[in-house]
Amino acid sequence: MKNSARRFVAALLAAALTAACGGTGGDDSGGEMTLRIAQSSTSVGYFTLYVAQQEGFFEDEGLDIGEPSVLGGDSKVAAALAGGAADIGGGVATTAFLLADGGRDPRIVANLLNSYYVDVIVGNQFSQPPPDATLEEKIQALAGARIGVPAPSGGGAALLQFLFNQVGLDMETDVTMVNLGGSSSGAVGALQTDRVNALVFFQPIGQQVEAQQLGSIYISPSRGDIPDMTDQPHAVAISTAEIVEDKPEEMAAFVRAIARAQELIHVDRARTAELFGTYQSSLDPNTVELLLPVLQREVPDTPVLTEEGYAKTLDFHRVAGLAENAPDFATMSGDDLAGRALDE
Structure with missing residues (x-):
């Protein structure tokens, strides 16, 4: 698996170069705050993103995310971030560590799901x-x-x-x-x-x-x-140091919208069930009902990445041979980017 991971990083950097050459680059939105979001799939890990968008929480924060791109794989999310085709990637923590191993200086902007799902x-x-x-x-x-x-x-x-x-x-x-x-x-x-x-x-x-x-x-x-x-961050919102530095207000607005979505999931079961039914429209209502308590248990109370949670996911990835050059907690969390955003 270590060799496979190394091959992944090599492929990632090649894909990133292609993305950079063919990407759209920055946009001129006339001062409006925008973020381009790519996610690996429509799994439960990214349901919080869907809730924030459907409930208008991003819009309330003055942030336009457009329609998130579903790329069909974490390696594609990593390539989009590395190549400048996305500002935030919805992926698993594994993606952040492999980006670090590839020298791409990742940042975990928000914890989306506090369970290895x-x-x-x-x-x-x-x-x-x-x-x-x-x-x-x-x-x-x-x-x-x-x-x-x-x-x-x-x-x-x-x-x-x-x-x-x-x-x-x-x-x-x-x-x-x-x-x-x-x-x-x-x-x-x-x-x-x-x-x-x-x-x-x-x-x-x-x-x-x-x-x-x-x-x-x-x-x-x-x-x-x-x-x-247990209590290991898995689905996360990932960016890079360069993008975070370039878009600090946008990142803070993103975190606040995610926090509101997580709160809704915990306090409004009926609305959460309705939203999850449209997010996973192929599931029958009985399956949705079975998943709801699991989902509410897995969604964290806050998007803030904790040092204890980061230590758990780091230990896991080191055992798996997938975190050879992992940043320390302060670096990966962007000096508690999410916590500072919620304190504003």
Whole structure:
């Protein structure tokens, strides 16, 4: 996986160069505050962005974000940031660390989801160990599996590497990795047709699989299956030092809008359910209802990145071999950019 991560960084920088050459660059908005936002998918990790936009919280802050681009992968979000095609990227913390390893000086502007919301999901055809199996035994049982992931170097692959490092398995030799892209229907279909017999995918794929009785959630950090990963920031809003310095008022306005969205998710269940139903329109109402308490538990009370939370995600990525040149907390948080924005 370390070699895969290094190859990812090389590809990222090449993609960034292409993006920089073909990007639109800055815009002339006549003084209006604008930010270009790109996100990797429409997973639950970026629901807060959707809430802030639909409820007009960005507009209330005098900020125009237009229509966020959904790029279909964290590597594409990283390339957009590195190449100047986006001001803020909705991605996983893994993306920030790999940007740092590539010398791109990232900043985590806001914590969007305070839980590692990627699950290991197995199909009905997978031979599971007994119900009382330990975590280590469950990991060992994955040897020889065909495992689908959204991308070769993202949150799914990082979780798998972290788990395999616990028991001495090798991702390149002990399993067959299948890159399925970010499509929810594609992932569920691959499991249903036995193209893969396991998935490592973001929520709500596991809930969809269970609702259709195609398999089950096998290992879930957000469920507490991996104690060391509780309260770990995962979905985050990422920028770069250069962009943050160039757009300080825009970044502060963004943080304040996200804070209002997070508050709504916690206090207004009915409106949250309505918004999530439109955000994930392919989900049936029963699945949405099952997800709501999970979502409310995972969304942090504040977008501020804490030093304790950063330490947890940093430890995870170091074990996975994905944070060789990680910035310290003060640097990655932009000297508490989010906290200062909320104090204004």
